[in-house]
Amino acid sequence: MIVRVLGSAAGGGVPQWNCACANCSAARAGRRPTRSQSSIAVSTDGARWLLLNCSPDVAAQIEAFAPLHPRQPRDTPIAGMLFTDANVDHLGGLTVLRQHGTHGFVLRSSAAVRAIAVAQPAFAPFARPPHRWLEAPLDALCAPVDAEELVGRQLTVRAIPVAGTTPGYDGRRHVRGAVVALEIRALRESARLLFAPVFADIDDALRAAIEAADVAFLDGSFYSDDELVAQGLASKSARSLGHQPVGGPNGTLARLRGIRTRIVFTHLNNSNPMLDPDSEAHARVRELGAEIAFDAMELVL
Numbered sequence: 001m002i003v004r005v006l007g008s009a010a011g012g013g014v015p016q017w018n019c020a021c022a023n024c025s026a027a028r029a030g031r032r033p034t035r036s037q038s039s040i041a042v043s044t045d046g047a048r049w050l051l052l053n054c055s056p057d058v059a060a061q062i063e064a065f066a067p068l069h070p071r072q073p074r075d076t077p078i079a080g081m082l083f084t085d086a087n088v089d090h091l092g093g094l095t096v097l098r099q100h101g102t103h104g105f106v107l108r109s110s111a112a113v114r115a116i117a118v119a120q121p122a123f124a125p126f127a128r129p130p131h132r133w134l135e136a137p138l139d140a141l142c143a144p145v146d147a148e149e150l151v152g153r154q155l156t157v158r159a160i161p162v163a164g165t166t167p168g169y170d171g172r173r174h175v176r177g178a179v180v181a182l183e184i185r186a187l188r189e190s191a192r193l194l195f196a197p198v199f200a201d202i203d204d205a206l207r208a209a210i211e212a213a214d215v216a217f218l219d220g221s222f223y224s225d226d227e228l229v230a231q232g233l234a235s236k237s238a239r240s241l242g243h244q245p246v247g248g249p250n251g252t253l254a255r256l257r258g259i260r261t262r263i264v265f266t267h268l269n270n271s272n273p274m275l276d277p278d279s280e281a282h283a284r285v286r287e288l289g290a291e292i293a294f295d296a297m298e299l300v301l
């Protein structure tokens with residue numbers, strides 16, 4: 001299984017257009033790499049690709065990665081998409097892919113996410129032909145696209161409900177399946193990838209999925225619960241926005257101490273001190289053997 005990080009930032013990216021915080025300023029000045037909004041692409045053969053979330057930066061992300069380029073007029077190697085939740089930074093890229101012509105995408109999400117998304121006029125066309133927006137049943141295996149696409153590829157997906165709510169535009173409701181982690185298995189290589197860019201807590205099911213994965217991309221939005229407030233950027237805590245912080249006594253690093261899975265933090269908010277390689281937060285992450293995703297990072301499982 002080939003995994004390509006298309007984008008590694010939370011909503012807004014780094015730099016964010018209206019932000020001159022230390023991280024955004026460093027990226028804008030070219031002292032650190034810029035980051036587009038979080039999404040990864042997965043393939044077993046390098047020819048057909050699945051996107052895990054589809055960020056508003058998808059057009060630039062496609063251009064930055066040759067295997068996603070069209071090979072003839074009006075063509076795309078992107079077969080389908082899987083969504084973890086209905087946040088605009090995770091499916092807003094659909095509005096960029098309106099010029100699909102006759103190419104139909106197969107999209108999969110929880111029933112809850114599909115219902116929220118297709119109620120929005122901008123996303124509704126993706127539930128109609130030539131597309132199919134299928135339900136990813138919670139906690140059951142399903143095919144990422146369809147059986148025909150899967151011949152010789154043998155990828156399966158499991159959507160694991162995690163702690164979280166529907167997006168702000170839907171009222172932050174507590175609904176089962178509002179946020180899921182996606183477990184992708186390539187049966188032939190027995191490789192297992194977990195993509196969990198958003199979670200408010202690590203419950204037993206998420207912990208078990210992290211332990212079972214070869215590589216787990218985890219929510220790296222915030223290092224501390226109060227960093228937005230402390231930096232004067234916003235009045236909300238990480239947890240109130242549905243993100244468990246990476247650091248602190250109840251943070252992800254503390255909770256996963258001793259785990260053997262390769263952990264890669266992604267979906268980094270521009271407020272996150274982990275983005276500064278000289279910070280203590282960055283050192284803590286590396287100390288525990290975890291990594292920080294970057295745009296264009298590539299792994300082979």
Ligand SMILES: [Zn+2]
Binds near residue numbers: 010011087089090267
């Ligand atoms: Zn996001």
Ligand SMILES: [Zn+2]
Binds near residue numbers: 021022023024270271
């Ligand atoms: Zn900033």
